[in-house]
Amino acid sequence: MTTAETTAETGPTTGQTIPRSDRSRMWTARLRGAAVRALPPEKLLPDTQPSYVASWVYVFGVLTLAALVVIIASGVVLVFKGPSWWHLSNIGLFMNSIHLWSVELFMFFMVIHLWGKFFMAAWRGKRALTWMTGVVSFLLSIGAAFTGYLSQQNFDSQWIATQAKDGLNSVGVGAFFNVLNFGQMLLWHVLLLPGAVAIVVALHLLLVRRRGVVRPLALANATEGEALSPPAHEAGDRTEGHGTTRSSTVSPPVTTAVGVASDVGPETP
Amino acid sequence: MTASVVDLNHVGHYLHWGFIQLSVANAVVIGLMIVVFAAAIALPFRPGRRGR
Numbered sequence: 001m002t003t004a005e006t007t008a009e010t011g012p013t014t015g016q017t018i019p020r021s022d023r024s025r026m027w028t029a030r031l032r033g034a035a036v037r038a039l040p041p042e043k044l045l046p047d048t049q050p051s052y053v054a055s056w057v058y059v060f061g062v063l064t065l066a067a068l069v070v071i072i073a074s075g076v077v078l079v080f081k082g083p084s085w086w087h088l089s090n091i092g093l094f095m096n097s098i099h100l101w102s103v104e105l106f107m108f109f110m111v112i113h114l115w116g117k118f119f120m121a122a123w124r125g126k127r128a129l130t131w132m133t134g135v136v137s138f139l140l141s142i143g144a145a146f147t148g149y150l151s152q153q154n155f156d157s158q159w160i161a162t163q164a165k166d167g168l169n170s171v172g173v174g175a176f177f178n179v180l181n182f183g184q185m186l187l188w189h190v191l192l193l194p195g196a197v198a199i200v201v202a203l204h205l206l207l208v209r210r211r212g213v214v215r216p217l218a219l220a221n222a223t224e225g226e227a228l229s230p231p232a233h234e235a236g237d238r239t240e241g242h243g244t245t246r247s248s249t250v251s252p253p254v255t256t257a258v259g260v261a262s263d264v265g266p267e268t269p
Numbered sequence: 270m271t272a273s274v275v276d277l278n279h280v281g282h283y284l285h286w287g288f289i290q291l292s293v294a295n296a297v298v299i300g301l302m303i304v305v306f307a308a309a310i311a312l313p314f315r316p317g318r319r320g321r
Binding site: 054055056057059060104108111112115116 | 301305308309314315
């Protein structure tokens, strides 16, 4: 028996031996086992990617993530320094602009990421939950950006709030939150919505790591040899988390990228 | 403080198609997104390091 096993089976202070069968039933052990089975280290932090990922279309997810990091970092600075700082000092105005423009880039990259994933039907191969968490994070991000515009404390934010109040009332959700209440909207903006976005995006990333990056439709067809049979390539994806093809012998990146757009039609059932 | 590159001290410009109203600024952003998306599909990725 090794030293590590001895330590694990013997309590460090009482010296009582914990039977192996009891240890295996402890919730921490079961949770650890489930986590490692779902996301082994080589999947969680891979050092290689399938060759079809070498396309600009696959870049926009991580660009969106990079913009989100800048948003959160600049937002934290704004929270610490307060409204008078970001309205009146030069460095505060600069940081406020960094926050705004990182949001602009975040939405810009996220929409292109959405288009790319939509046209390659990225929900294939048991990736439905990945797709759905992406949609939810998109909707949450719209809410976070909206409450950010309400938190500007200027005439523009007042105009947006009054217009939004009528819009939200017209669809029947005005009773749940008051967009004319600055304090309420600021708390939604700095606490609830960013927290929700961070959680859903983290889940989205873990699912991407678990299921792997979806193959382009053209490559899926070439691999399976059945251009008009959606279940076939989905079955191929099910065989392994990262897709069936991780070889450098597949189509070159340019062909793959063009294939993404040109083969959408025939794949649609 | 230097002046803004784009003078925003005027009423915004809007495009109208029936009941659809779209600011020129938003139309420009949407156009840019379409251009970048098309470029991402058409342009080759750097030919150097390849995945396995």
